[in-house]
Amino acid sequence: MKQNISQNRMKKTNTRENSDNDSFKRDHILSKLDLSKIWDVIIIGGGATGLGTALDASSRGLKTLLLEQADFANGTSSRSTKLVHGGVRYLAQGNLGLVMDALKERGLMIKNAPHLVKMLPFIIPSYKAWDKYYYGIGLKIYDWMAKSLRFQKTKFLNREETLSHLPNINKKNLNGGVLYFDGQFDDTRLAINLAQSAAEQGANLLNYFEVTELSKDENKKITGVKAKDIESGNVYNFKSKVVINATGVFVDNILKMNDSSKIPLVKASQGIHLVLDKSFMKSDHALMIPSTSDGRVLFALPWHDHLLVGTTDTPVEQHLLEPSALDSEIDFILNNLEEYLTRKPSKKDILSVFAGLRPLVQPNKDKGTKEISRDHKLTVSRSNLITITGGKWTTYRKMAEDTVDFAIETGNLKKSPSKTDHLKIHGATQKVTGNHLDIYGSDADLIMKLAEENPKLQERLNPEFPVLKAEVVWAAKYEMARTIEDFLARRTRLLFLDARAAIDAAEETAIIMADVLGKDSSWQNHQIKNFIKMAQNYLPEPYNPVNRKSQEIETK
Template identity: 60%
Template sequence: MGNSSSQYLNRESALRKLKENAKWDIIIIGGGATGLGVALDASSRGFKTLLLERGDFANGTSSRSTKLAHGGVRYLAQGNIALVKEALKERGLMLKNAPHLVHLLPFVIPSYKWWEKFYYGIGLKIYDWMAQHFRIGKTELINNKKVRSLFDNLNLKGLNGGVIYYDGQFDDARLALNIAQTSVEHDAVLLNYFEVSDLIKSDGKVVGVIAKDLENNEIFEINANVVINATGVFADSILALDHKTAKPIIKVSQGIHLVLRKEFLPSSDALMIPKTSDGRVLFAVPWKDHLLVGTTDTPMKVPTTQPKALEEEIQFILKTLKSYLVVPPTIDDVLSVFAGLRPLVVPRDTDKGTKEISRDHKLIIDKTNLITITGGKWTTYRKMAEDTVDEAIQVGNLPEIKCKTEDLKIHGFTETKDIEDHLDIYGSDATQIRNLVNEDIRFQQKLHPDFPHILAEVIWFIRYEMARTVEDILARRLRILFLNAKAAIDLAPEIAEILRKELAKDSKWKDQQLADFKSIAANYLPRTPKLTTALNNKITTKLNNHV
C-alpha cells in the first residue's frame, strides 16, 4: 500500500522512537479526548511530545459520551454564558476541521404545556445568536403537524407543538483516533497499553515518569521538561504518586445510555427532553442506524475501568420514555447499555505553590510542576488542550509558540458531503481501506449480517490504528459492542483469530482474549437472557402495529 508508518498509529515505530529519545519536552499521561487534544496541540507547536495510555485510546469516558458536539443548552439555563459561548465556538471548529466525522443534527423539544415552546424557543434563539459566525442552524417554533411528521411513535396527547434547533453529532472514539493520528503526523509519539507507575523527581520537581509496557513488561525511565496528568476520573491516582497524602480532587458521576432499534423513534432528527424527574436533560438520538437514549447522573464512590449500568439507571430511562413514546421499549428491547464516568472536580484548599485556573475544566499546576487537567467535555477538548499547553510552556520554560489548532484539519479530513457507504466515516482513509480489498478479495467479506462492516476494516485497525485487543476493535473501532452487545459477543471469536494471525500470537493468547472480552461484554448486556429471534420478531410486530 505504500503507507508510511509515521503517518499512522504503529506501536513498533512508537516504541523505537521512545527508545531513541533521551528527553521529551512534554509527557502526557492519559489517552482520552483531553490527553490526545494536548498531544495534538503540543506536537503541532513543534514540541517533542510523548503520550502514554494504560489501556486503549479513548477506552474510558471519551468513548462513552452522548456523541454530541454542543454548546450546552442546560448551561445556558444555568446562566453560564461564558461557557456556552466557548463551547459554541468549539462546536463550530469541530464541524470545520473534521467534517467527515462531525455533522449537523436537528433536535426537537416537544411542548406539552402552552408556555414551553415559547420559553425554550426564546432561550434557543439566544443560543443561536451566541454562536455568532459559528452559527449552524436557525431555531424555529413548530406546530403539532410538523412534530407528528418528524416522529412516528411520539406521544401526541397534550402536545401543542415544539421547538427545533441544531447542534452537532460525531463518533467520539473515531474522532479520538483521528486526533491521535493527526498528532503522529506532527511527530508526537503515542503508546497504548503503557502504564505510568511512578513520577521521577529532582529537587522537588517532577522531571519524568517511570512506565511499563504492559505487553512485554519492559520498564522505562523517561525524562521530560513537563509532565501532564490528563487521566480524567483517575487523576487522583497520579496526584497520589506526586504527594502520597494528596487529598482527592475528583468526585465521580456515572451516566448511562441505552441503545434501541431505530424503529422506536424512526427519524433523522433527535428528541430532547429538557427536564427529567432528576433534573437532567434526556436525549433520544439517531446514531449508526440505531437509537441512543441517555443519560443519567448517579454519584459513584470510586472510578472503575469497566463501569456497569445500575438496574435503577436502566429503569429510570425506560420509565421516562414511557411518558413520551406510544410504544415504549422494555428491558427486552435494549440491545446494549453502556456506562461512562464524569470527573467532577472538587475545589481543594490551595496549597502554597499551587494555582487553580477555574473554568468548566480545571487546570491545576502543583508546586512540583505537575500539571493536572480534568473536567470539561468532549466539545471543548481543543480549548482545554490550548490552555494546558500554554501553562506547560510557562512551567517547563519552553519556547513561546502560539496555538495552531483552531485551523488545523483533523486526520481523515474530507469535505465530501455525499455519503456513499459506511466507509466514508474514515474520511480520506476510506480509499486506503478500499485498496486493501483490491489487494485481497477476501477482505471484502462481511463480518456480521446486521452490520455493514467488512474484514478490510479490521485489518486496517490492526495495521494502522494500533488495535491490540478484541475489545479495541469491537468497542471503539467498529462500535458494535456499543450498538448490540449480543452481536459483538457472537463476532468475538472471528475477531480474535484475525488478531492472532496479524499480531503473530498463539492460541493461548487468543483464548485469553476471548475470556477477557466475554467478561467486558457482560457489562453491556442489559441483563443475562439473550435477544432471541422470537423476541426480535415480537418487537418488530409491536412497532409495525403502531405504525
Template identity: 60%
Template sequence: MYSKAAEAGGSIFNRGKFVERIQQDTAGWDVIVVGGGATGLGVAVDAAARGYKTLLLEQADFAKGTSSRSTKLVHGGVRYLAQGDVSLVYEALRERGLLLQNAPHLVRVQPFVIPSYSLFNQGFYGIGLKVYDWMAGKYRFKKTELLGRKTINKLLPTVEPNGLKGGIIYYDGQFDDARLAINLAQTCAEKGGVLLNYFKVNGLLKGENGKISGVKAKDLETGSEYELSAKVVINATGVFVNDLLQMDKPAQDPLVRPSQGVHVVLDKSFLQSDAALMIPKTPDGRVLFAVPWHDHVLVGTTDTPLESSSLEPTALEDEISFILNTAGQYLVRKPVREDVLSVFAGLRPLAAPAKGTNSTKEISRSHKLIVADSGLVTITGGKWTTYRKMAEDTIDEAIKVGQLPLKACATANLHVHGFAKPQPEHLSVYGSDAQGIRNLMNQRPELQQKLHALFPNTAAEVVWAVQHEMARTIEDVLARRMRILFLNAKAAIDMAPAVASIMAANLGLSEAWQQNQVKSFTELANQYLLTPYAPVDNKDIRASKVA
C-alpha cells in the same frame, strides 16, 4: 508476545515503532502527557503541532474510559445556558463550529426536536434557544424554529401525540467520540508525536529540588519498565486524575468527583427519524436525549454521583429503569428491558469544589488547570466539545512550567486525520482512510466478507484497525474502532472469534491468545447486556479464510 516482525509496515501510527523510539531516546521529551482520552489526546496534538517533542502514555486503549462513552453530542450546552453559565456556552459553541470545520467526516449537524405539551414551555424554550443561536454567531448551524403539532408529528412520528401542542427544532452537533480519539492520536503522530496504549505510568521522577523530571512507566504487553525524562509532565487522566496527584503528593484532597452517565441503545424503529428527541426537563428535573446514531437509537443520560472511578463502570438498575420509564412517557412504543441491545456507563470527570457536595449540579463543567509545587500540570473537567481549547490552555501553561520556547497554538484550523467530506456509507467515519480499506478489499477479495449479518463491517476493517489504528485486542476493535459493542453487544460477541483470528494472523499471535481474547471479551460484553448471552457459531464469516 506480540511479534515485531508482524508489526512492520508503512503506517506512521505503529506501536512497535513507537516503542523503539522511546528505547532509543536519550535526550528526553519536552512534554509527557499521561492519559489517552479526549483531554490527553487534545493536549498531545497541541504540543506536537507547536513542534514540541511529545510523548503520550495511556494505561489501556485510547478513549477506553469516559471518552468513548459520551452522549455523542458536540454541543454548546443548552442545560448550561439555563444554569446561567454563559461563558462556558460561548466557548463550547465556538469549539463546536471548529470541530465541524476540522473533522467533517466525524461531526455532523444534528436536528433536535423538543416536543411541547404546554404552550408556555414552547415559548420559554423557544426564547432560550433563540439566544443559543445568537450566541453561536458565525458558528451557528441552522436557525431555531417554533413548529406546530402536525409538523412535530412528521419529524418525530413515534413521539407521544396525546396532549402535544407543538414544539421546537434546533440544531447542535453529533459525532463519533472514539473514532475522533483515534484520529486525534493519528494527527499527533503525523506531527511527530509518540503515543503508546497499554503503557501505565506508575510513578513520577523528581530531582533534588522536588521538581518533577519525568515518569516511571511499564509496558503492559511486555512487562518492560522505563524511566522517561521530560521538561514538563501533564496529568490528563480524566476520572483518574487523583491517582497521579497522589503520586505527587499523597496527602492531598481529591480534585475530581466522578459522576456516572448511562445510555441504553435501542433499535432505530423506536424513533424512525433523522431528528433527535430532546426533553430538557423530565418530571424529576433531569434531561433526556434519544439520538439516532449509527442506524440505532441512543437514549440517555443519567447523572449519578459516585465515590470511586473504574475503567469499566456498570450501569445501576435505577439508572436503567429511569431511562426506560422516562423514554416511555414520550414515545408511542414504550421500550422495555428486552428491547435493550446494549447498555453502557461512563464517568464524567467533574472538577469538584473544595467543600463536599453530593449534587452534580453544584460541580463545575468548566475545566480546571492546576500547577503543583512540583511542576505537575493537571487539566481536568470540561467536555469533549471543548477538548481543543482545554489543550490550548494547558500547553500555554506547560510552556511556562517547562520553560519551553514560546510557540503559538496551531490547532484552531488544523484538519484532523481523515479530514474529508462525509459520504453516505458506513466507511464515511474513516474519512480519507476509507480508500485504504477499499484498496485492501480489492487486493484481497476475501476481506470483503461481512463480520455479521446485521452490520456492514467487513474483515478488511479489522486488518486496518490492527495495521493503522493500533488496535491490540478484540475489545479495541469491536468497542472503539467499529463501535459494535456499544450498538449491539450480542452481535459483538458473535463477531469475536472471527476478529480474534484476523488479529492473530496480523500480529503474529497464537491460538491460545485467540481463545483467551474471545473468553475475556465475551465476559466483558455480557456486562453490556441485561440478560446473559452465550456466543453462537458465526456463520457470516469463516475467519480462517480471511486471516
C-alpha cells in the same frame, strides 16, 4: 475528470500508507525510542483531553510523548452522548462563558473533522401551553451566542409539523415543539484520528503503557516518569521538562503518586446510555426531553442507524475503567422515555447499555453532580506536575490549548502560538458516500483497497452489520488496535450498538487480528474469553454466544 481526481487522491493516500503510518505503529515507535532523550512534554492519559494536548503540543514543535494505561479513549471519552454542543442546560444555569466557548469549538470541530462531526436537528416537544415559547426563546439566545458559527435558526413548530418529524412520539396534549440544531459525532473515532494527527505532527503515542512512578530531582521537582509496557512487562524511564496529568477520573491517582496527602480534586458522576432499534423513533431528528424526574435533560437520537438514549447522573465513589450500569439507572431512562414514545421500550429491547464516568471538578461545597459545572480546571503542584481535569468533549481543543500554554510557562519551553483552531484532523474530507466507511474519512479508500486485494476481507463480521473483515486488518495494522475489544468497542462501535452481535463476532475478529499481529491460538482463546466476560456488562441479561468456539471457551 472524476477518475483523474480519484487517482490523484489514491496516490496521496498510498504515499501516506507507505510512510506516515509508521508514526502510529506501536512496535515501530518502541523500536525508535531514545531513552536518553529529554521530552518537552510527557502526557499521562489518552482520552480526549490528553490526545488533544498531544496534538496541540506537537503541532507547536514540542517534543511530545503520550502514555495511556489502556487503549486510547478506553474510558469516559468513548462513552459520551455523542453530541458536539454548547450545552443548553448550562445556558439555563447561567454559565454563559462555557456555552460561548463550547459553541465556538463546535463550529471549529465541524470544520476540522467534517467526516465525523455533523449537524443534527433536535426537537423539544411541547405539552403545555407555553412550553415551546419558554424553550424557544432560550434557544434563540443559543443561536445568537453561536454568532457566525451558528448552524441554522431555531424554529417554532405546530403540532402537525412536530409529528411529521417525530411520528412516534406521544400525541396526547401535544401542541407543537421547538426545532433547533446542534452537532453529533463519533467520539472514539475522533479520538483515534486525533492520535493519528498528533503522530503525524511528530508526537509519540503509546497505548497499554502504565505510568507507575513520577521521577524527581533532589529539589523534589518532577523530571520524568517511570512506565511499564503492559504487553511486554518492560519498564522504561522517560525524562521530561514537563509532565501533564490528563487522566480524567483517575487524576487523583497521579496526584497521590506525586503527594500522598493530596485532597481529591475530582468528583465522579456516572452516566449511562441505552441503545435501541431505530424503529422506536423512526426519525432522522433527535428528541430532547428538557426536564426529567431528576431535573436533567434526556436525549434520544439517531446514531449509526440505531437509537441512542441517555444520560443519567449518579454520584459514584469507585472509579473503574469498565463501570457497569445500575438497574435503577436503566429503569430511570426507560421510565422517562416511555412518556414520550407511542411504543414503550423495555429491558428486553436493549441492544447495548454502556456506562461512563464524568470527571467533575470537586466543588467547594457539597453539590449534586448534575449541578457541578463542566468548566475545566488547570492546576500545578509544587513539584511542577500540571493537572487538567473537568471539561467536556466539545471543548477538548480549548482545554488542550490552555494546557500547553500553561506547560510552556511552567517548563520554560519554546513559545509558539496554538495552531489547532484550523488544523485539519486526520481523515478530514467533505466526501460523503452514504457508506458506513465514511467514518474513516479519506482512509476509506485504503480500506476498500484492502478488501479488493483479498475477497475474503470483503465479508461482513456479522450479517446484521456492515462492518467488514478488512476493517479488522486496517485497525490492527494502522490504528494501533491491540485487542479484539479495541476493535469491537472503539475502532468500530459494534459493542456499543449491539453487544450480542459483538460477542458473536469476537471469534472471527480474534482470528484475523492474531494473523496480523502474529499471535497464537492461546492469545485468541484468551481474547475471546475476556471479551465475552466484559461484554456481558453491556447487556441487562446474560447472553450465550452462538459461536461454537466461544461457547467452549466460556464454559471452561
